[in-house]
Amino acid sequence: MMKLxxxxxxxxxxxxxxxLLLIAGAYAAAVRFTQGLGAATNLSDAYPxxxxxxxxxxxxxxxxxxxxxxxxxxxxxxxxRYAAIARPALLTAFLGYLMVILAVLFDLGRPTRIWHxxxxxxxxxxxxxxxxxxxxxAIVLALEFSPLLFEKLGWTRPLRAVxxxxxxxxxxxxxxxxxxxxxxxxxxxxxxxKLHPLWYSGMLPVLFLVSAVAxxxxxxxxxSCMSSRAFGRRLEGDLLRGLARAVVVVQAVYLVLRxxxxxxxxxxxxxxxxxxxxxxxxxEIGLGSALPMVLLxxxxxRYSNSGLFFAATLTVMGFIVHRLNVAVTGxxxxxxxxYFPSVLEMTxxxxxxxxxxxxxxxxxxxxxxxxxxxxxxxxxxMIRRRPAAGGPFLTRPALFGLWVMVAVGAVGVAxxxxxxxxxxGRDAAEVAVAAAGGEESPRPVxxxxxxxxxxxxxxPAGEExxxxxxxxxxxxxxxxxxxxxRCHPGLFLFTRSGAPAEGEIDADRAHDGDLCxxxxxxxxxxxxxxxxxxxxxxxxx
Amino acid sequence: MxxxxxxxxxxxxxxxxxxxxxxxxNRLPLDAxxxxxxxxxxxxxxxxxxxxxxxxxxxxxxxxxxxVCPVGAMHRSPDGPVVYDETLCMGCRYCMIxxxxxxxRYEWDSREPRVRKCILCWEQRVRNGEKPACAAVCPAGAIAxxxxxxxxxxxxxxxRERPDDYVDHIYGLREAGGTSVLYLSPVPFAALGFPRVQExxxxxxxxxxxxxxxxxxWTVSGALLVGLWWLTGRREVMARVERGELSVDEAMQLxxxxxxxxxxxxx
Numbered sequence: 001m002m003k004l005x006x007x008x009x010x011x012x013x014x015x016x017x018x019x020l021l022l023i024a025g026a027y028a029a030a031v032r033f034t035q036g037l038g039a040a041t042n043l044s045d046a047y048p049x050x051x052x053x054x055x056x057x058x059x060x061x062x063x064x065x066x067x068x069x070x071x072x073x074x075x076x077x078x079x080x081r082y083a084a085i086a087r088p089a090l091l092t093a094f095l096g097y098l099m100v101i102l103a104v105l106f107d108l109g110r111p112t113r114i115w116h117x118x119x120x121x122x123x124x125x126x127x128x129x130x131x132x133x134x135x136x137x138a139i140v141l142a143l144e145f146s147p148l149l150f151e152k153l154g155w156t157r158p159l160r161a162v163x164x165x166x167x168x169x170x171x172x173x174x175x176x177x178x179x180x181x182x183x184x185x186x187x188x189x190x191x192x193x194k195l196h197p198l199w200y201s202g203m204l205p206v207l208f209l210v211s212a213v214a215x216x217x218x219x220x221x222x223x224s225c226m227s228s229r230a231f232g233r234r235l236e237g238d239l240l241r242g243l244a245r246a247v248v249v250v251q252a253v254y255l256v257l258r259x260x261x262x263x264x265x266x267x268x269x270x271x272x273x274x275x276x277x278x279x280x281x282x283x284e285i286g287l288g289s290a291l292p293m294v295l296l297x298x299x300x301x302r303y304s305n306s307g308l309f310f311a312a313t314l315t316v317m318g319f320i321v322h323r324l325n326v327a328v329t330g331x332x333x334x335x336x337x338x339y340f341p342s343v344l345e346m347t348x349x350x351x352x353x354x355x356x357x358x359x360x361x362x363x364x365x366x367x368x369x370x371x372x373x374x375x376x377x378x379x380x381x382m383i384r385r386r387p388a389a390g391g392p393f394l395t396r397p398a399l400f401g402l403w404v405m406v407a408v409g410a411v412g413v414a415x416x417x418x419x420x421x422x423x424x425g426r427d428a429a430e431v432a433v434a435a436a437g438g439e440e441s442p443r444p445v446x447x448x449x450x451x452x453x454x455x456x457x458x459x460p461a462g463e464e465x466x467x468x469x470x471x472x473x474x475x476x477x478x479x480x481x482x483x484x485x486r487c488h489p490g491l492f493l494f495t496r497s498g499a500p501a502e503g504e505i506d507a508d509r510a511h512d513g514d515l516c517x518x519x520x521x522x523x524x525x526x527x528x529x530x531x532x533x534x535x536x537x538x539x540x541x
Numbered sequence: 542m543x544x545x546x547x548x549x550x551x552x553x554x555x556x557x558x559x560x561x562x563x564x565x566x567n568r569l570p571l572d573a574x575x576x577x578x579x580x581x582x583x584x585x586x587x588x589x590x591x592x593x594x595x596x597x598x599x600x601x602x603x604x605x606x607x608x609v610c611p612v613g614a615m616h617r618s619p620d621g622p623v624v625y626d627e628t629l630c631m632g633c634r635y636c637m638i639x640x641x642x643x644x645x646r647y648e649w650d651s652r653e654p655r656v657r658k659c660i661l662c663w664e665q666r667v668r669n670g671e672k673p674a675c676a677a678v679c680p681a682g683a684i685a686x687x688x689x690x691x692x693x694x695x696x697x698x699x700x701r702e703r704p705d706d707y708v709d710h711i712y713g714l715r716e717a718g719g720t721s722v723l724y725l726s727p728v729p730f731a732a733l734g735f736p737r738v739q740e741x742x743x744x745x746x747x748x749x750x751x752x753x754x755x756x757x758x759w760t761v762s763g764a765l766l767v768g769l770w771w772l773t774g775r776r777e778v779m780a781r782v783e784r785g786e787l788s789v790d791e792a793m794q795l796x797x798x799x800x801x802x803x804x805x806x807x808x
Binding site: 034035036037038039043044045048049072075077078080107108109110111113114115117121122123124125126127128129130131168171174175178179186187188189190191192193194202205326334335357450451452453473477480483484485488489493494495 | 738
């Protein structure tokens with residue numbers, strides 16, 4: 001018991017909730033892996049990808065982008081003061097990828113074959129590239145992360161070796177990250193007809209990369225705020241303000257790219273139509289990109305802990321909505337079906353997040369994730385009202401803002417529920433054309449529509465047979481009413497000549513009650529015993 | 542050597558023999574309802590605008606499903622049919638996202654699920670020089686099997702000889718850069734629910750245009766990052782020397798490119 005307490009700390013409400021979520025997740029995993037995807041999820045042929053790809057993978061990889069951006073800032077660009085938040089960012093990224101890998105295992109139809117892309121190659125596939133990049137990047141991340149373990153264990157030799165290699169390692173990590181962050185967007189480049197024009201673009205790889213950088217930075221801010229509270233640490237205010245400025249720049253770039261792209265493709269008008277898509281688009285762009293950008297551009301917000309936290313949360317939420325829009329909502333118009341994740345899917349997603357949070361907490365306790373406190377650079381005018389250690393960021397305005405976000409999200413979800421109406425609209429158009437062209441006009445059958453029936457068939461005659469049996473389709477099929485179904489496939493198979501649907505062709509069955517005699521019983525057609533020669537051609541009697 | 546089908550909707554009499562024959566040859570349940578494509582229905586007759594429309598895989602000349610498959614489980618056989626190797630597939634279902642016609646289906650209820658779609662009887666018949674089952678049984682001559690070029694010529698001839706019976710369009714000639722399955726219809730294709738896809742554009746080319754540039758991107762960005770790393774690291778060391786934190790000798794030992802990496806984190 002004492003040991004447990006030492007490992008996890010005292011039991012708090014939060015830990016209890018996390019524990020319960022993990023248990024629920026274990027149950028969901030059991031259902032998923034014993035009953036299959038169909039039983040566990042609401043995925044369907046219309047929606048082969050749902051919450052697990054849309055949220056766990058697309059969002060998980062995206063918010064982990066903080067890891068490579070901060071690592072590059074510190075180790076490639078030598079902006080060393082950011083080293084203070086590099087490790088937590090790295091940890092977030094590491095756990096993000098862990099979540100992604102687990103989610104992929106849940107989502108794959110044959111999870112035991114996850115290694116196949118390593119052996120069976122198809123370099124034309126974006127997915128192949130992503131698979132390789134993510135695997136290699138997971139290794140790079142583990143190496144970037146390894147100093148924490150070595151420090152904890154006091155292994156100086158490998159520690160020094162890894163540190164020497166840090167620069168090249170981080171450069172490799174950046175290249176891999178940029179490749180697969182953008183490639184997640186490229187995935188959808190091949191679906192120009194399916195993805196709604198508000199989201200489809202040949203620029204998707206660039207848009208995915210830029211938005212992931214913004215979200216990754218915002219996630220780092222979010223995570224700093226959270227861990228400052230959880231671990232009772234002072235907020236690295238000056239660093240977060242630096243990140244905030246970067247988010248402003250990246251978001252501005254993103255918005256310009258997005259607007260340009262919509263204009264260039266002539267798709268802007270879709271944003272002003274009264275559709276659920278337009279609502280979600282504005283939610284994503286307005287509340288998730290533009291609003292936090294404007295907020296963070298203001299110095300007052302940047303210097304308020306709750307302001308930073310709120311804007312970072314908005315950015316991450318906007319990012320989530322964007323990815324879900326691409327993965328789910330944007331497809332609704334084409335498929336004409338609707339999708340809402342099953343309870344089990346949501347359980348898995350939530351418990352994967354809970355797992356990440358729990359592991360973060362454990363790592364924060366047991367590994368040197370957080371560097372010793374250091375002097376913060378505070379401008380002179382701030383000194384009088386310097387925020388207290390671990391200052392409150394969940395203040396009333398921030399909470400209020402979050403509730404507004406949740407409400408907007410709920411409206412968005414309700415709107416998605418209304419999406420099938422869209423598909424209906426498309427069908428209506430088709431019906432209109434059909435009414436104009438087809439329905440009333442007589443069935444167009446061209447004059448040379450001669451029937452090409454199989455040639456007459458001689459059953460291989462048995463030994464005692466009075467003669468081979470001849471079957472001619474022309475005696476049985478009336479050009480006006482084909483009625484192939486009377487015999488196929490119930491009595492005879494199409495694809496194996498002369499084979500009845502079940503068993504061998506058997507004289508007793510052919511003469512009595514089944515096969516030919518199903519009809520040749522004296523009622524539907526002449527009786528088998530009336531005239532042997534009608535069937536047994538060339539027979540003597 | 543590309544073989545395919547020409548499906549003439551004006552000739553189809555809707556008897557459904559093709560649907561049954563398909564199920565027979567692929568050992569799919571014969572009595573399941575055939576109202577849409579699903580894992581157990583690889584072709585069905587769609588009743589639209591007074592016609593019966595045989596739906597099935599289009600067998601693209603450059604199939605999106607094959608290009609996106611990370612393990613190469615989908616591929617186009619040299620004869621034209623797009624076939625599937627279930628021993629490779631890991632079930633990512635990207636093919637279902639990528640197919641512009643929305644054809645591949647999944648065995649959601651299975652614990653060892655496979656992607657299912659028409660393979661143009663490649664394994665059972667076409668490989669041995671026979672017609673696909675649907676083409677073999679069609680009594681109305683609505684499904685012709687043959688060399689794609691011959692089929693195109695035949696379709697053009699029908700359009701020429703009986704312009705009043707058809708709309709002047711061969712669906713599949715240019716759709717998605719061309720498909721091995723071609724359709725003729727007396728009614729506009731849009732009214733029959735045929736998806737509108739890009740013409741004369743091969744889908745795999747869309748992502749390949751991006752993938753193609755990757756190696757160049759890696760080289761350039763790699764060089765750029767190494768350069769920046771070296772430069773900023775050097776500047777950092779110089780600044781420390783100036784601040785008197787390092788002697789010149791020590792700085793020489795830390796000389797770039799490892800200058801930045803070695804000195805920093807000990808603090």
